Amino acid sequence: xxxxxxxxxxxxxxxxxxxxxxxxxxxxxxxxxxxxxxxxxxxxxxxxxxxxxxxxxxxxxxxxxxxxxxxxxxxxxxxxxxxxxxxxxxxxxxxxxxxxxxxxxxxxxxxxxxxxxxxxxxxxxxxxxxxxxxxxxxxxxxxxxxxxxxxxxxxxxxxxxxxxxxxxxxxxxxxxxxxxxxxxxxxxxxxxxxxxxxxxxxxxxxxxxxxxxxxxxxxxxxxxxxxxxxxxxxxxxxxxxxxxxxxxxxxxxxxxxxxxxxxxxxxxxxxxxxxxxxxxxxxxxxxxxxxxxxxx
Amino acid sequence: xxxxxxxxxxxxxxxxxxxxxxxxxxxxxxxxxxxxxxxxxxxxxxxxxxxxxxxxxxxxxxxxxxxxxxxxxxxxxxxxxxxxxxxxxxxxxxxxxxxxxxxxxxxxxxxxxxxxxxxxxxxxxxxxxxxxxxxxxxxxxxxxxxxxxxxxxxxxxxxxxxxxxxxxxxxxxxxxxxxxxxxxxxxxxxxxxxxxxxxxxxxxxxxxxxxxxxxxxxxxxxxxxxxxxxxxxxxxxxxxxxxxxxxxxxxxxxxxxxxxxxxxxxxxxxxxxxxxxxxxxxxxxxxxxxxxxxxx
Numbered sequence: 343x344x345x346x347x348x349x350x351x352x353x354x355x356x357x358x359x360x361x362x363x364x365x366x367x368x369x370x371x372x373x374x375x376x377x378x379x380x381x382x383x384x385x386x387x388x389x390x391x392x393x394x395x396x397x398x399x400x401x402x403x404x405x406x407x408x409x410x411x412x413x414x415x416x417x418x419x420x421x422x423x424x425x426x427x428x429x430x431x432x433x434x435x436x437x438x439x440x441x442x443x444x445x446x447x448x449x450x451x452x453x454x455x456x457x458x459x460x461x462x463x464x465x466x467x468x469x470x471x472x473x474x475x476x477x478x479x480x481x482x483x484x485x486x487x488x489x490x491x492x493x494x495x496x497x498x499x500x501x502x503x504x505x506x507x508x509x510x511x512x513x514x515x516x517x518x519x520x521x522x523x524x525x526x527x528x529x530x531x532x533x534x535x536x537x538x539x540x541x542x543x544x545x546x547x548x549x550x551x552x553x554x555x556x557x558x559x560x561x562x563x564x565x566x567x568x569x570x571x572x573x574x575x576x577x578x579x580x581x582x583x584x585x586x587x588x589x590x591x592x593x594x595x596x597x598x599x600x601x602x603x604x605x606x607x608x609x610x611x612x613x614x615x616x617x618x619x620x621x622x623x624x625x626x627x628x629x630x631x632x633x634x635x636x637x638x
Numbered sequence: 639x640x641x642x643x644x645x646x647x648x649x650x651x652x653x654x655x656x657x658x659x660x661x662x663x664x665x666x667x668x669x670x671x672x673x674x675x676x677x678x679x680x681x682x683x684x685x686x687x688x689x690x691x692x693x694x695x696x697x698x699x700x701x702x703x704x705x706x707x708x709x710x711x712x713x714x715x716x717x718x719x720x721x722x723x724x725x726x727x728x729x730x731x732x733x734x735x736x737x738x739x740x741x742x743x744x745x746x747x748x749x750x751x752x753x754x755x756x757x758x759x760x761x762x763x764x765x766x767x768x769x770x771x772x773x774x775x776x777x778x779x780x781x782x783x784x785x786x787x788x789x790x791x792x793x794x795x796x797x798x799x800x801x802x803x804x805x806x807x808x809x810x811x812x813x814x815x816x817x818x819x820x821x822x823x824x825x826x827x828x829x830x831x832x833x834x835x836x837x838x839x840x841x842x843x844x845x846x847x848x849x850x851x852x853x854x855x856x857x858x859x860x861x862x863x864x865x866x867x868x869x870x871x872x873x874x875x876x877x878x879x880x881x882x883x884x885x886x887x888x889x890x891x892x893x894x895x896x897x898x899x900x901x902x903x904x905x906x907x908x909x910x911x912x913x914x915x916x917x918x919x920x921x922x923x924x925x926x927x928x929x930x931x932x933x934x
Contacts, residue, residue: 368789377789377797428756431729433748452729453800456752457793460724460759464788467763471781477773484780485767492760493664493673497753501673504749 345402345621348628352395359394360386362412363419366469380450380458381465385423388441388578392561392633393418396531397538399625400550404539413473414483414534417466421491422527424462427455429500435583442578463491475538483537490530499523503589511590517559524565525558532557532626545618552615553626560608561633566591567601568638576638609634641698641917644924648691655690656682658708659715662765676746676754677761681719684737684874688857688929689714692827693834695921696846700835709769710779710830713762717787718823720758723751725796731879738874759787771834779833786826795819799885807886813855820861821854828853828922841914848911849922856904857929862887863897864934872934905930 346354363385368378394415401411430437430445431452438448447455470484489495499522506519532554536542542550566584570593574581584591592601612630616623642650659681664674690711697707726733726741727748734744743751766780785791795818802815828850832838838846862880866889870877880887888897908926912919 372790374789374794374797374801376801377794381789425756428752431752433727433729433752454797456724456727456729457789457797457800460721460755460787461789461793463756463759464784464791464793468781468784468788471777471784477777480777481767481773485764488760488764488767491756492764493670493677493753493757494668495760497757497760498670498673501670501750501753504753505670505672 345624348625351625352628355395355398356391358398358412359391359415359419362416366413366416367420367465376450377454377457377461380446380454381462383443383449384427384446384458385420385462388443389419389423390636390638391419392629393422393527393531395629395632396528396557396626397535399629400532400535401538402625403536403550403619403622404542406535406539407475410473410475410480410538411535413469414487414538415531417470417487418527418531418534420462420466420469421487421496424459424466425491425496425500425527427462428459431455434500434504435587437580437583439574439579442575479537483534486533486537487530490526495522495526495530496524499526506590508588509590511595513595516590516592516595520559520562521555524562525555528558528561529554549615549618553612553630556608556612556615557630557633560605560612560630563592563601563605563608564634564636566593567598567605568636569593570598572638578638605634641920644921647921648924651691651694652687654694654708655687655711655715658712662709662712663716663761672746673750673753673757676742676750677758679739679745680723680742680754681716681758684739685715685719686932686934687715688925689718689823689827691925691928692824692853692922693831695925696828696831697834698921699832699846699915699918700838702831702835703771706769706771706776706834707831709765710783710834711827713766713783714823714827714830716758716762716765717783717792720755720762721787721792721796721823723758724755727751730796730800731883733876733879735870736875738871775833779830782829782833783826786822791818791822791826792820795822802886804884805886807891809891812886812888812891816855816858817851820858821851824854824857825850845911845914849908849926852904852908852911853926853929856901856908856926859888859897859901859904860930860932862889863894863901864932865889866894868934874934901930 367382370378370382372378397415398411426440427446429435430440431447438445446458473480499519502519503523536550569584572581609630613627616626663678666674666678668674693711694707722736723742725731726736727743734741742754769776795815798815799819832846865880868877905926909923912922
């Protein structure tokens, strides 16, 4: 049986992810209902689900266990969404719009937004700890996710981002910040997907790591381009916010045209890294295209 | 060799915990330095370390692995401290004093306090995932900690607490809230300590669970008594805050004298539950006394 075309594959995986998230989040009828409702409001019906798709695409390399992949995908998305909920709060980016809907602290209140994020992080680790699969492998996945989410990964990148407001950054400093802030979790998505399958050899792991780094950075470069060029309705979040907040971006440092070229180069790098995987790498290749060509 | 006296045992364990936390938190010199400094500021040099002591005392029942116990103790304290840091923020309890020091958002800023809490939660799960010991057991411990910390445990209790401000609660509703808000993590401390050792039989597990429930509730009753009777300097946090915030407490529902009696009854229940453990339960008994007799 030939592997399904990318569009069909993606549609099927997105449907898996939505159903998986709905099933793995606490029931809305369970106490405390308002918190559970707010958690589901934050996570469901929205988002491009780039990280879950990366988990599944990397899992396809080694024919990984589907339940473990789904739980890894859901855990990553829960971590990602909690970071958005906290990031949107008034003491951080103070944003009212996310995924085309009012942000959690606007729809509910700040205290609820804080608790939604906190509870989603705990839920992510619980979902992963209770997955099927070899215990040693799951512990490795949990440690990797925690490292990527914590102070040497996503949270650390956000801290550096906060300190950088209004300061001129070099391209190198900007890249380091983004490797932590968004890169760490995108990278974790790829590596978790691979960990859910048969072990990779050293050369394969290094190649996958290069792929993950390249698309992690490409994702951010495109984000900066879109923030400077798209409108809020298309983005589902407030456009032009970075410039308004005095945040250094790829566009502010490199300009629009060079930023676009950088994104293309990073996509080529990602393709290059995947060469030895042959046709098993096709979903990862298609996702690299998706990341670079997306309009929102 | 006879088991050490409680005071000696406690001093040694407290020293283990301080050293363990200092070693298991990110290095202050590592980037991002300000975030790491703030994480260490929040966790180190303060706190009664009740949860870590409960982990060690429960571990003594079954001669548990000391590295696993220390990591479980550190993970629990990191979760506890992150919840304090977030709870003290202006959008929650808005408190300026904690453990006798300015709270994190006062000493640093709100965004940093938010990230400190987020990063501490991730660090807790990483610390546990990377412990020594049987993988299946560690996964069980991670799942238990995540459940206790999340929306059906601590975060859920905080959500109910927020909704209860200014509302009359029955004693039953108050108890349910506290069983989640503070009880879940105290209970997790006892159960994690036990899980780090040889498996308990069903009767023992049920007994330990009764002990954990009793001291979890006793802890909160005493907290309410102290909030109503002690001064801020003694408590290391703002006294009289509950009444001022219009929060229902054991004292506001039962009065001071009956609250004190309830705390004693709960201590007796805890003692009763430990009977079959004989002398192995001595540290847990002493901790029950400590919880009820504490002055801060």
